[in-house]
Amino acid sequence: MIRCQSLSWGAPSQPLTSPLNLQLDSGSLTAIIGANGCGKSSLLKVIAGLQKPLAGKVLLGVPRQSGLSFLPQQQHLDRQFPINLQELVAAGFWGRRLSTQLRAQRLHAALENWHLHGLEQRPLMALSGGELQRALLARLSLTDAPVLLLDEPHAALDELGQQLLWQHIHAWHREGRTLVVVCHDLAAVRQHIPSTLLIKHRECRLAASAELIQQTPYTQVA
Numbered sequence: 003m004i005r006c007q008s009l010s011w012g013a014p015s016q017p018l019t020s021p022l023n024l025q026l027d028s029g030s031l032t033a034i035i036g037a038n039g040c041g042k043s044s045l046l047k048v049i050a051g052l053q054k055p056l057a058g059k060v061l062l063g064v065p066r067q068s069g070l071s072f073l074p075q076q077q078h079l080d081r082q083f084p085i086n087l088q089e090l091v092a093a094g095f096w097g098r099r100l101s102t103q104l105r106a107q108r109l110h111a112a113l114e115n116w117h118l119h120g121l122e123q124r125p126l127m128a129l130s131g132g133e134l135q136r137a138l139l140a141r142l143s144l145t146d147a148p149v150l151l152l153d154e155p156h157a158a159l160d161e162l163g164q165q166l167l168w169q170h171i172h173a174w175h176r177e178g179r180t181l182v183v184v185c186h187d188l189a190a191v192r193q194h195i196p197s198t199l200l201i202k203h204r205e206c207r208l209a210a211s212a213e214l215i216q217q218t219p220y221t222q223v224a
């Protein structure tokens with residue numbers, strides 16, 4: 003489903019790691035972990051087609067436009083943009099032909115699933131960090147894309163929000179979607195995500211999460 007062949011990424015002439023060869027099967031759930039600045043988000047952007055690789059290729063088993071959804075870190079979002087929460091979430095329907103009734107039903111369900119009722123008309127700039135994060139996740143949930151790339155989806159979420167997040171990640175996985183999740187919460191990765199790509203000392207290693215993240219303090223691994 004996602005294959006990286008001799009992939010290099012980073013700033014021009016400054017690849018962040020050795021060339022990466024990686025195959026993530028359809029329906030797999032994989033974390034990417036590593037220290038700040040090692041290249042996790044950039045790798046997701048290269049897979050998403052938002053950033054050009056320096057060398058090598060990414061092959062996807064789905065069309066990039068319709069088959070892949072990317073959850074960016076929320077600091078990349080323009081909070082001054084004059085839309086409200088409901089309009090942000092409904093952007094998950096972009097490019098899809100659905101009846102007005104089905105849209106309304108699915109939007110209602112997404113708002114409910116992410117505990118966003120009552121906030122529909124709130125402008126983006128008036129949302130808390132956790133509310134905005136749940137809205138971005140609700141938008142993602144409306145896309146129905148078979149490949150989901152999530153960049154630090156747990157950021158800004160409180161305990162309840164994190165429970166919701168992991169419930170949804172497991173549900174998407176059970177539906178057969180392919181997920182790649184950048185995450186700094188190594189305990190959660192070990193608990194919830196079966197395999198992990200560790201980027202460390204400019205090398206990448208894919209292994210079972212329980213093998214890579216064995217001991218406390220978990221942060222030693224990265």
Ligand SMILES: Nc1ncnc2c1ncn2[C@@H]1O[C@H](COP(=O)(O)OP(=O)(O)OP(=O)(O)O)[C@@H](O)[C@H]1O
Pocket residue numbers: 012013018036037038039040041042043044045
């Ligand atoms: N547009 C850019 N131009 C130049 N350098 C960049 C650009 N974007 C990212 N970088 C650099 O590339 C490196 C990797 O960045 P990236 O955002 O992928 O790291 P990360 O592993 O996701 O880090 P974090 O855990 O802090 O989110 C960093 O040193 C960063 O400063």
